[in-house]
Amino acid sequence: MAYSLLFxxxxxxxxxxxxxxxxxxxxPIPWLSSASWSKVSIILAMIxxxxxxxxxxxxxxxxxxxxxxxxxxxxxxxGKIRQFFSxxxxxxxPVILFTAILSTIGTLQLFDEPFxxxxxxxxxSTMTLGLYIYQNGFKYFDFNYASxxxxxxxxxxxxxxxxxxxFAGAEKK
Amino acid sequence: xxxxxxxxxxxxxxxxxxxxxxxIFPFYWMLIGxxxxxxxxxxxxxxxxxxxxxxxxxxxxxxxxxxYRVLFNSLLVxxxxxxxxLAISTAAAYVLAKFQFRGANLIFFIVYAFDDDSxxxxxxxxxxxxxxx
Numbered sequence: 001m002a003y004s005l006l007f008x009x010x011x012x013x014x015x016x017x018x019x020x021x022x023x024x025x026x027x028p029i030p031w032l033s034s035a036s037w038s039k040v041s042i043i044l045a046m047i048x049x050x051x052x053x054x055x056x057x058x059x060x061x062x063x064x065x066x067x068x069x070x071x072x073x074x075x076x077x078x079g080k081i082r083q084f085f086s087x088x089x090x091x092x093x094p095v096i097l098f099t100a101i102l103s104t105i106g107t108l109q110l111f112d113e114p115f116x117x118x119x120x121x122x123x124x125s126t127m128t129l130g131l132y133i134y135q136n137g138f139k140y141f142d143f144n145y146a147s148x149x150x151x152x153x154x155x156x157x158x159x160x161x162x163x164x165x166x167f168a169g170a171e172k173k
Numbered sequence: 174x175x176x177x178x179x180x181x182x183x184x185x186x187x188x189x190x191x192x193x194x195x196x197i198f199p200f201y202w203m204l205i206g207x208x209x210x211x212x213x214x215x216x217x218x219x220x221x222x223x224x225x226x227x228x229x230x231x232x233x234x235x236x237x238x239x240x241y242r243v244l245f246n247s248l249l250v251x252x253x254x255x256x257x258x259l260a261i262s263t264a265a266a267y268v269l270a271k272f273q274f275r276g277a278n279l280i281f282f283i284v285y286a287f288d289d290d291s292x293x294x295x296x297x298x299x300x301x302x303x304x305x306x
Contacts (some may be wrong), residue, residue, distance in 0.1 A: 006199055014215045016202060024215070052196065150263065162282070 004116035005044040008032065011117065013123055035125035038118045045113055051105075054099050061095040062088070094167070101164035105157050129153050 137146030
């Protein structure tokens with residue numbers, strides 16, 4: 001929330017990012033007022049926000065892979081790359097699935113970032129389901145429609161959660 | 174240390190340093206913004222040192238939205254929420270973990286699937302919606 005306000009200040013036409021870019025000769029980029037750049041802005045802000053969170057999850061998962069599996073692979077003559085694909089990736093599979101589904105669900109309900117950065121514009125180019133529900137419900141007071149959309153989101157999220165639940169659950173046994 | 178190893182180590186640290194700057198810089202910039210006049214956020218050449226306007230900004234903020242009241246509200250809501258969530262969630266988790274009963278998995282899945290923080294809302298966005306009205 002606070003970070004998206006901060007990013008909206010930094011990404012203004014005469015804001016910090018454009019000022020910094022002008023030092024290396026890149027012209028002012030319409031971060032928040034062009035249909036394609038506003039998407040880039042939201043993606044950049046979200047990457048900045050969530051990298052640390054996902055990194056901690058991966059860090060914990062990586063530390064949980066027993067050292068001896070690597071040692072055994074070493075003795076069998078597997079190189080670093082082979083070890084990565086045959087040990088690290090399979091061991092991380094449930095966590096990769098978890099972060100992928102969680103990010104997808106979180107992004108489906110994206111609200112703060114487009115609300116603060118672009119208000120869904122220009123011309124609905126950054127409209128998200130979360131913002132759409134908010135606008136219909138609390139701006140146009142069309143609660144029926146808003147709650148119908150909200151239920152569609154719930155169904156999508158439930159299906160995605162179910163997929164994750166199935167696969168990650170099966171791994172644990 | 175061989176030359177190649179040395180190069181690798183330096184490369185690794187340079188990469189890590191770049192990422193560190195990217196992740197820390199917005200926080201630093203927030204500090205700059207809090208202690209400078211608002212126009213400095215959009216000035217060129219860019220301001221990179223803290224200024225002396227912190228108290229002025231704080232007074233302005235308090236005049237606009239009553240920041241202490243807002244902070245107190247947040248504290249109250251999150252404090253009450255933590256206490257209630259701890260009491261209810263630990264009890265519910267205990268039941269689901271320790272007892273086998275029909276429908277336990279279904280209940281767990283419902284809780285899990287419908288756990289949706291944008292619907293329940295964190296304190297921040299509730300405040301934002303109030304301000305919007």
